[in-house]
Amino acid sequence: MRKNSVDEKLAAERKLAEQVEADFMARRAARKMLERTWQLNAEFIAGRQYCGINAAGEIEEEEKSYGWQPRRVFNRIAPTVELRCAKLSRMRPALSVRSPSEDECGKAAAALSAAILATAAQTGGLDEALTRAINWSETCGTAFYKVVWDNGGGAVVGESDGGPVFEGGVKVIAVPPGEIYPYSPDEESVQAQPSIIQARALPVQDIYSAYGVKLAGGGDRLGVKLAEGYELLIERYERPGAARSDGRFTVVAGGRLLYDGALPYKNGVNGIRGYPFVKQTCMPLAGSFFGTSVVERMIPVQRAYNAVRNRKHEFLNRISMGTIAVEEGSVDADDLAEDGLRPGKVIIYRQGSKPPEMLTMGSLPEAFEREEETLRDEFAAISGTGDITQNGDAFSSVTSATGLQLLVEQDEARLNVCYESIKQALKEVGRHILRLYRQFATETRLVREGDGMRCFKGCEITADDVVLESDGDVNLTPAERRNVIYELIDRGLLSDEDGKLGRAARNRALEYIGYGSFAEDDLAQLHARRAEEENAAFASGEVPVKDYDDHAVHIERHTAYLLSGRCPAGEEEQVEAHIALHKDKSKEEK
Secondary structure, three states: OHHHHHHHHHHHHHHHHHHHHHHHHHHHHHOHHHHHHHHHHHHHHHOOOOEEEOOOOOEEEOOOOOOOOOOOOOOOHHHHHHHHHHHHHOOOOEEEEOOOOOOHHHHHHHHHHHHHHHHHHHHOOHHHHHHHHHHHHHHHOEEEEEEEEEOOOOOEEEEEOOEEEEOOEEEEEEEOHHHEEEOOOOOOOOOOOOEEEEEEEEEHHHHHHHHOOOOOOOEEEOOEEEOOOEEEEEEEEEOOOOOOOOOEEEEEEOOEEEEEEOOOOOOOHHHOOOOOEEEEEOEOOOOOOOOEOHHHHHHHHHHHHHHHHHHHHHHHHHHHHOOEEOOOOOOOHHHHHHHOOOOOOOOOOOOOOOOOEEOOOOOOOHHHHHHHHHHHHHHHHHHOOOHHHHOHHHHOOOOOHHHHHHHHHHHHHHHHHHHHHHHHHHHHHHHHHHHHHHHHOOOOEEEEEOOEEEEEOHHHOOOOOEEEEOHHHOOOOHHHHHHHHHHHHHOOOOEOOOOOEOHHHHHHHHHHOOOHHHOOOOHHHHHHHHHHHHHHHHHHOOOOOOOOOOHHHHHHHHHHHHHOOOOOHHHHHHHHHHHHHHHHHHHHHO
16 A cells, blocks of 8 residues: 555656646747847857858858858947946945834834845845846846855854854845746746746756755756756746645756745745746846847847948958959969969960950949948947947037036936846845845844844844935946035035034945045944943843943933833833933033
């Protein structure tokens, strides 16, 4: 009886694995032409521009019309994509969190969430993922971020079996669009997809480490050629529904079922499990899951540009090297074809015949120059990189600062769609990060907040409304940022009630313009931080008043602690007595 149940379980696993593989094959076949478009984009960026997609949907090299024709590549797509990536990668906005309420408790929760985001951005690979995602979105039109929990991340908390044990942390991975297979290619939103498949080749040792299953690897698997030691890993994510309230996560590799269970992450609103993916597009397409790339629009222009430049060089070669006309049988044609009319060459021709002569080709037609200039303008118009960034002479006649700024804003306007997509993706990634910490950070952890450290647990993360800090100037260069700060200082907007630039404001300004190492310790902030530590210590017993305390700051922070509602009812008298001691000390010092 037990054997029959085991056999039935194995048969069910094989059937599920076959269903997932069949689902993957169907989705792969449905978007074959889209994948070929991505491959063609990559070929043109790499400089292999004499290829196209044939009637069978495969990429093949185009044949020459004549064997003697040159097919040089004058690649203008690659530098244009590099320029766009440089402009987009310049945007490194800091993620912040909006307070859920105006009381001290809400502000403290927002400050904790912001500190976690700042740490996760540095240790979770967000910066690297952003750079790679921009490169993929510019090449293929779409890129994805995968936000997961890495048990091998974070600080070391102990040892087990001779190896270190880590506290775990969030990891952000840039995923190329070729790995993502949506249920419906016509549904724009990630969360609206009934299911999403991620398929990629992984080393068999990595699969064994994650799932404990040994696979052979290599060969041809489901139409995908695999290198030795690699296997195709298929992960299918199904969103929560009436049948499965926690969704479904199925993993298949090598024809075997490796895992089948609920979605792993509670990264949706109100703790609902969802997909770990966040989408970013170069240019969105209405009614399409995948976006489009400017490379697709530049390919026809690049073909025409290569043709014009090659025909232009052919014409110049004809003028410089010449075209020889000879009477039939008058000379040794093979010798003349091999050596041409080199200087000092002695040409022997038949007596009574016409000697060889050079045909006059005239000068280079102006149509070549006009067409070449027109195509260059089309590159700039299509790509959104105007004359200001490509040619400094285009605005030499503009002398006023306001006029220059208007030209720069107009030059950047075409990239605003891409900027907006990146900003929305980063905010969603930030929400995923906070929700994963809320789910997995069950033990007390440390996070850097300002100049100090703060203890927290995942249950304390109640604010996840992520916004972009300084959202209005995320596209500014470092020089422009400094000018903004200088103007704020000149106008007195950072000064205190006495008209002076306080130490806190000065430190903040130095950090903003990239010179945070010159900031000085702010005693008021240090005293405020110590007061907050005392607020947390009231639960463990009496907290002494130190002679070096700034009593005014301590009274303010302890009073805010009482009014915010964070103070338990049993501690109120203790806090009030502590405030009274501060007031007495303050009177004695006066």
